[in-house]
Amino acid sequence: MIDLKCQPLTAEAFAQFGDVIEVNGPPHKLINAGKCGRHHDLARLDFRGGRAGISLFNAEIRSLPYILDLMERHPDGSQAFIPMAHVPFLVTVAPDEGDRPGTPLAFMTRAGQGINLHRGIWHGVLTPLHLPGLFAVVDQIGDSANLDEVSLDPPFRVVP
């Protein structure tokens, strides 16, 4: 089994997979009499049919080392994950290689970071590491199946 070492999540390292939703530098605009900074329009929402919606995902907590044996992608829409707790979570993604995931990468967020996976990007399932495993998800609401799944054999082992 091949080990995947977690790397810190940064906008640069993640750019080919999606957007990092984070406070990075000064706000685009101060609102509310200067008491609130607006960091504007941080995610490329991209839906093929359907429409954008907000759902909640309530996921079991995982731990490292984590066995990554399944990846999925959503051909019809981007998918944003906003953690509703100020804690890190694990993100696994992979480049596409002929309609299958290539070698995955593992990223560890820092508290306060969310992500937006671009449409069609291979990724592992939601892997919170700390309670509560509660995320707001902005993705495509529609009637299509919008899911490709691939088992990884052999699996990968994500390590700190």
Added chain:
Amino acid sequence: MIDLKCQPLTAEAFAQFGDVIEVNGPPHKLINAGKCGRHHDLARLDFRGGRAGISLFNAEIRSLPYILDLMERHPDGSQAFIPMAHVPFLVTVAPDEGDRPGTPLAFMTRAGQGINLHRGIWHGVLTPLHLPGLFAVVDQIGDSANLDEVSLDPPFRVVP
């Protein structure tokens, strides 16, 4: 100055103003081999022109009693607030009375609740009560001003 007593945020009490984004009952669907519950499509997104986007709001912490002296509304779009910490925050809203806010209501969320203000609903500015005052906001990205503001004279005092 008139006191406004905070009431607990519930879907029923908030229905005329917007949606409560919360885990309420069993998930609509189990995903990820049963390890994640999807609570599906919990907010009525409603944009007049422009498009949906995800921004971050980073707001100063407030405390009770809180002086509510300003309300605003966004005629061109709904606005969802997703707290990125597992803590309560204060929500103030008001019914419309002839293009001005009527008597406001104050709601206290419980940890794990977000809100989606329907298009055009009068509301107070973002009022986190605990660090970090970090919220993901799903609202209209567009070129219109999309803001009406009204000062409240006399103001209201929000109390626990």
